[in-house]
Amino acid sequence: xxxxSLSGMEKRYPGVKALDGVDFQLRAGEIHALLGENGAGxxxxxxxxxxxxQGDGGSMSFLGAPLKLKSTAHAQSVGISTVYQEVNLLPNxxxxxxxxxxxxxxxxxxxxxxxxxxxxxxxxxRFDLDIDVSRPLSSFSVAxxxxxxxxxxxxxxxxxxxxxxxxxxxxxxxxxxxxxxxxELRDKGIGIVFITHFLDQVYAVCDRITVLRNGQLVGEFEAxxxxxxxxxxxxxxxxxxxxxxxxxxREEKSLTQPLLEVQELAVSGSLQPTSLCVRRGEAVGLAGxxxxxxxxxxxxxxxxxxxxxxxxxxxxxxxxxLQPADAxxxxxxxxxxxxxxxxxxxxxxIRENIALALQxxxxxxxxxxxxxxxRLAQRFIRELQIATPxxxxxxxxxxxxxxxxxxxxRWLATxxxxxxxxxxxxGVDIGAHAEILKLIRQFCxxxxxxxxxxxxxxxxxxxxxxxxxxxxxxxxxxxEGDDITEGNIxxxxxxx
Amino acid sequence: MSxxxxxxxxxxxxxxxxxxxxxxxxxxPLLGLFLLLAVxxxxxxxxxxxxxxxxxxxxxxxxxxNRSAPxxxxxxxxxxxxxTGGIDLSVGATMAxxxxxxxxxxxxxxxxxxxxxxxxxxxxxxAGAVNGGLVSYMGIQPIVATLILMVAGRGIAQLINxxxxxxxxxxxxxxIGTGTLLGLPFPIVLVLIVFALVQLLxxxxxxxxxxxxxxxxxxxxxxxxxxxxxxxxxxxCIAGICAxxxxxxxxxxxxxxxxxxxxxxxxxxxILAVVIGGASLMGGRFxxxxxxxxxxxxxxxxxxxxxxxLPAKFNLxxxxxxxxxxxxxxxxxxxxxxxxxFARFQKRTNTEAKV
Numbered sequence: 001x002x003x004x005s006l007s008g009m010e011k012r013y014p015g016v017k018a019l020d021g022v023d024f025q026l027r028a029g030e031i032h033a034l035l036g037e038n039g040a041g042x043x044x045x046x047x048x049x050x051x052x053x054q055g056d057g058g059s060m061s062f063l064g065a066p067l068k069l070k071s072t073a074h075a076q077s078v079g080i081s082t083v084y085q086e087v088n089l090l091p092n093x094x095x096x097x098x099x100x101x102x103x104x105x106x107x108x109x110x111x112x113x114x115x116x117x118x119x120x121x122x123x124x125x126r127f128d129l130d131i132d133v134s135r136p137l138s139s140f141s142v143a144x145x146x147x148x149x150x151x152x153x154x155x156x157x158x159x160x161x162x163x164x165x166x167x168x169x170x171x172x173x174x175x176x177x178x179x180x181x182x183x184e185l186r187d188k189g190i191g192i193v194f195i196t197h198f199l200d201q202v203y204a205v206c207d208r209i210t211v212l213r214n215g216q217l218v219g220e221f222e223a224x225x226x227x228x229x230x231x232x233x234x235x236x237x238x239x240x241x242x243x244x245x246x247x248x249x250r251e252e253k254s255l256t257q258p259l260l261e262v263q264e265l266a267v268s269g270s271l272q273p274t275s276l277c278v279r280r281g282e283a284v285g286l287a288g289x290x291x292x293x294x295x296x297x298x299x300x301x302x303x304x305x306x307x308x309x310x311x312x313x314x315x316x317x318x319x320x321x322l323q324p325a326d327a328x329x330x331x332x333x334x335x336x337x338x339x340x341x342x343x344x345x346x347x348x349x350i351r352e353n354i355a356l357a358l359q360x361x362x363x364x365x366x367x368x369x370x371x372x373x374x375r376l377a378q379r380f381i382r383e384l385q386i387a388t389p390x391x392x393x394x395x396x397x398x399x400x401x402x403x404x405x406x407x408x409x410r411w412l413a414t415x416x417x418x419x420x421x422x423x424x425x426x427g428v429d430i431g432a433h434a435e436i437l438k439l440i441r442q443f444c445x446x447x448x449x450x451x452x453x454x455x456x457x458x459x460x461x462x463x464x465x466x467x468x469x470x471x472x473x474x475x476x477x478x479x480e481g482d483d484i485t486e487g488n489i490x491x492x493x494x495x496x
Numbered sequence: 497m498s499x500x501x502x503x504x505x506x507x508x509x510x511x512x513x514x515x516x517x518x519x520x521x522x523x524x525p526l527l528g529l530f531l532l533l534a535v536x537x538x539x540x541x542x543x544x545x546x547x548x549x550x551x552x553x554x555x556x557x558x559x560x561x562n563r564s565a566p567x568x569x570x571x572x573x574x575x576x577x578x579x580t581g582g583i584d585l586s587v588g589a590t591m592a593x594x595x596x597x598x599x600x601x602x603x604x605x606x607x608x609x610x611x612x613x614x615x616x617x618x619x620x621x622x623a624g625a626v627n628g629g630l631v632s633y634m635g636i637q638p639i640v641a642t643l644i645l646m647v648a649g650r651g652i653a654q655l656i657n658x659x660x661x662x663x664x665x666x667x668x669x670x671x672i673g674t675g676t677l678l679g680l681p682f683p684i685v686l687v688l689i690v691f692a693l694v695q696l697l698x699x700x701x702x703x704x705x706x707x708x709x710x711x712x713x714x715x716x717x718x719x720x721x722x723x724x725x726x727x728x729x730x731x732x733c734i735a736g737i738c739a740x741x742x743x744x745x746x747x748x749x750x751x752x753x754x755x756x757x758x759x760x761x762x763x764x765x766x767i768l769a770v771v772i773g774g775a776s777l778m779g780g781r782f783x784x785x786x787x788x789x790x791x792x793x794x795x796x797x798x799x800x801x802x803x804x805x806l807p808a809k810f811n812l813x814x815x816x817x818x819x820x821x822x823x824x825x826x827x828x829x830x831x832x833x834x835x836x837x838f839a840r841f842q843k844r845t846n847t848e849a850k851v
Binding site: 304323324325328329334336341342343344345346347348352355356357359360361362363364365366367368410 | 721
């Protein structure tokens with residue numbers, strides 16, 4: 001029997017359908033993985049399920065009776081508890097205070113602290129946690145804090161527990177501890193929704209899997225009968241079959257000089273030792289699922305995250321990039337994944353946004369004249385076909401695709417040797433999507449070196465001379481030449 | 497990479513002749529200033545009369561300008577700091593420090609006026625560097641970081657003065673506060689010079705663009721290679737130097753350094769002036785000329801209240817009301833609401849006319 005069931009769930013945002021008729025069934029006593037790439041609709045579905053958002057259509061039922069959630073508090077009161085990736089308890093209160101926050105047992109109208117502490121110890125004992133509950137929450141590791149958050153959820157008579165990426169900041173042992181607790185709760189009949197990027201973890205604890213893609217339900221599967229490569233295929237929206245790659249003609253570029261050479265580059269906490277080489281005039285694709293370390297490679301190469309070990313060479317000379325400015329002065333450029341916070345300078349005009357990187361490279365005492373800036377802006381508006389009435393429009397008023405083109409123009413103005421594009425087509429409408437791909441192919445033909453991450457396999461196939469596959473924050477495979485097929489990439493992503 | 501030929505075959509767009517865009521930002525602060533001037537003219541007809549005596553200009557208007565000099569200097573620096581997304585509460589205290597340094601050097605027998613002024617400026621630069629360092633390297637919120645010096649600065653000035661009000665006799669130094677150059681009181685000349693220098697530094701180099709970029713989006717500025725820490729430190733240092741100059745004017749004016757009262761609360765006037773000038777406290781676009789207009793609005797207002805013969809106890813309240821009014825006029829939301837109200841009113845009168 002279904003504990004929680006959503007059918008035909010819809011949620012629209014201006015311009016996007018975040019959920020498009022999604023069904024989801026959670027049984028009592030199961031761990032159910034909810035999977036999908038960025039923009040698949042996972043987080044929207046979780047928000048609807050936990051009362052943080054109201055759906056625009058569709059219905060929901062809980063224990064067989066229709067349910068319409070008004071708020072997260074309402075969801076909690078009927079027995080749907082959520083534990084988020086970032087522990088959202090109060091770090092400066094004690095463990096016991098956190099466990100009973102907002103529902104403190106009273107005695108004569110006053111809070112009964114003795115009872116809180118005693119009950120807290122009992123609750124945590126069920127989770128094999130023998131800790132001093134009168135110490136502040138922040139004095140324990142993130143893993144323990146996660147468990148405490150779960151304990152709080154379960155103790156509030158939860159029947160459904162939603163775990164939103166609880167393992168993102170846990171190490172292997174801590175994960176195992178968490179999984180133990182999850183299995184125990186499952187055996188007690190609680191239904192658990194588990195969200196994670198890590199396929200290993202899915203197969204370690206989950207009974208069933210629901211996959212979303214672009215706001216739609218791809219399917220519901222039994223974990224035991226679904227192979228990894230099938231799962232990856234569902235997540236990326238591809239059938240596993242031998243397909244020829246899209247690039248008609250590949251020149252032999254293995255003889256050219258390496259431009260960027262990375263040996264065992266690691267960043268503590270975000271990137272395991274990874275080696276990578278980009279030759280002159282070569283386009284290297286970075287494949288992998290969300291959270292696999294794709295963006296982390298880009299950030300480490302560009303000096304955003306400081307490397308903790310390994311070497312990085314540009315044109316055979318070892319470099320230590322402490323900040324992006326160092327990388328830029330060596331002829332690198334990065335279009336970051338998060339355009340809004342790290343890309344555009346919103347209120348400034350298109351002209352200024354295009355001129356900024358070149359200006360920063362020239363230094364403040366050598367200004368680019370207004371006339372020169374305008375010429376630059378006009379040239380790129382024409383060449384990249386940026387849709388705008390004039391160059392003085394603030395960039396924040398442009399569509400996502402046009403913003404991305406302005407960012408590309410910003411870097412092209414600096415004539416970089418290596419252009420790093422982190423998800424260049426994210427949040428870009430279909431029309432601009434094709435144009436940006438066309439531009440990337442153009443860059444390849446012009447002999448620029450490229451390092452491009454993408455979650456769209458056909459994009460990678462379209463321009464890559466080589467594809468490096470990332471998993472679990474390290475490079476697991478490198479595919480070259482005619483071996484670059486969707487099947488090969490997906491197998492590399494899925495293999496354990 | 498210069499030969500992207502994605503638009504080959506398309507004729508290049510004809511070069512458009514662009515008219516300088518009339519900047520709407522200038523409208524409201526200037527309107528406010530003109531309104532105040534008009535009120536002044538109505539109350540005291542001789543408000544705009546300027547006389548020349550002994551080769552120096554005299555008149556109410558000159559007085560207003562002269563008296564607004566310290567706040568104008570502070571506002572110039574504050575504009576930059578606010579544009580980076582920060583705020584500097586310590587400029588009043590920095591004024592006190594600079595005044596105390598100069599006064600004690602003079603009393604201590606340093607004859608060279610250049611040395612005295614240089615020491616005062618160095619004190620201001622140091623204050624700015626401390627603020628900028630705390631904000632950009634320690635990551636302390638600007639309001640907290642500068643609050644430290646706002647409190648400690650007066651203490652430092654008191655220590656320098658050994659708890660006394662230090663008075664001095666120096667004609668050369670007094671000139672900064674009371675002298676005349678080219679027929680204008682020297683403080684006005686000083687403001688003009690600093691204004692011109694900072695404006696040149698911001699608009700004729702790329703520094704102004706960097707300041708705006710950092711203020712709009714510090715994260716993106718870092719990604720595109722701007723040394724945002726240095727930009728912030730420069731802004732705070734300029735603010736410190738401006739404050740030191742303001743402090744020297746007020747010390748020279750009274751021929752003494754009063755650590756407790758020099759520049760007291762002036763940081764608030766400076767912030768207010770920048771806001772009246774239309775800058776966002778979130779950072780981003782800035783205009784030093786508009787901040788100066790803001791200073792003049794505040795100063796004119798004070799004069800107007802005195803001239804109108806209202807009891808002095810109304811001063812602060814009237815100031816607050818006028819400030820709210822000016823800020824309302826600039827608020828896009830308020831403008832929108834007023835526009836909607838006006839449209840509804842017009843529609844009603846139209847339908848009534850038809851009936």
